[in-house]
Amino acid sequence: MRKKSAKKSKSMKDKPAAGRTWPRMPDGAVRGTLLGLMWIAGLGGLGFGAVYGYPELRSYAASKLSVEAIEIRLPPLPAWLEVLDTGEQTGRTVEFVNGVKARIIEEISTAARARLGRDPLVRGDLIATRESLMATGWFQSVDSIRRDQPGLVVIEATFVQPFTMVRDAQGSHLVDEQGRLLPLHYPAKSRLARLPVITGVRFARPSQPGMKWEGKDVAAALRLVSFLERPDDRGARPWLSQIVEVDASEYNRTEALWLTTNKGARLLWGRPPGEERGIEVPATTKFAYLEQLHRDYGRVDRDLRELDLVTDRVYAR
Structure with missing residues (x-):
């Protein structure tokens, strides 16, 4: 009988007393933990915004520009334009060549804007712009078309080479x-x-x-x-x-x-x-x-x- 009583007493001793509380964290530690969690959440929000929000902001900014206001940056004009002999006097040849250069730039820029939409996220517009540029007959290849800024389109291409x-x-x-x-x-x-x-x-x-x-x-x-x-x-x-x-x-x-x-x-x-x-x-x-x-x-x-x-x-x- 004594053995059972002793065993029961030991079991009761191991059980926590009613109303017992665990040690509390200091108030400073709680505040530090909360601030850390807030920083992590803030940085995560910034990262999410950079990945998903920035392109949308660029798209919104670009949508406020007219197509005519978009700058078209072309590759340098070919050197063969400088070796043209028109059979005229030198001054008239230079005037003619300068006029040709201006016309080439205007013609290519117009062809690009004709198919270029205002939204930089629409890839189909860039593909259509490439086709429009190739149709001008000025390029052997159009290697890339990219929007560096909402109002700037950069074209990298190779001009045709006359024989x-x-x-x-x-x-x-x-x-x-x-x-x-x-x-x-x-x-x-x-x-x-x-x-x-x-x-x-x-x-x-x-x-x-x-x-x-x-x-x-x-x-x-x-x-x-x-x-x-x-x-x-x-x-x-x-x-x-x-x-x-x-x-x-x-x-x-x-x-x-x-x-x-x-x-x-x-x-x-x-x-x-x-x-x-x-x-x-x-x-x-x-x-x-x-x-x-x-x-x-x-x-x-x-x-x-x-x-x-x-x-x-x-x-x-």
Whole structure:
């Protein structure tokens, strides 16, 4: 009986007494804990706002701007604009080139704004803007379009590279090496640097920039210009500036191309490089003829009216 009583007494001793309280935290510790929790909540709110709220604020700010007020920052204009020869006096050429630059900037900016919405969060607007810029014919590629600020759009792109010009009754028109039309036309006497202009082509120029100029005569003339222009072990070719035209007017009938000099002389070149047949000498031999003529006479035309470069000797026609 005593054992049971002792066991019961021990059990009652371990049980907490009624009304017993746990130790209280000091008031300062409570306040510190609450302040810490408030700081954590505040920082979390700032982080949430930065991630989710800032773009919305930018969107709201941009929505208050008109599309016309958005600044379009373009890549630098291509250097080839500076080497244009309009056939006019220097002052008039500079004036013309400056006017062309202003028109290019206005044309591209207008194309960008036409598809650019005011909300920077709408990705579809940027995609549509890229398509609009490519349709101008001024760019080989549009690499990125981004909004750096609500009122600023930065465009990173690569301008097309012209190769030469094709001349028709309406003027001189830039084309690339594949014969695709660029969206820029010049006065009839214009040249690009020292490269000859292609004349006498059969078909009218393409209706839109970026389209290829049709005709085997254009393709043949482009191959000849490329052969004359390409830098390689054939030398510097100081005489190339004397050749102002590649005349393709007879190509569709005889497959012959003519070179016209800056004194109006005509040099019969024959078929385009790589397509020679029969007794016609290769293009490298004709090139050597031009080198020799310039070395001996200072001019590739010898100050004559017509020369024939087709066979194994050069003779006046």
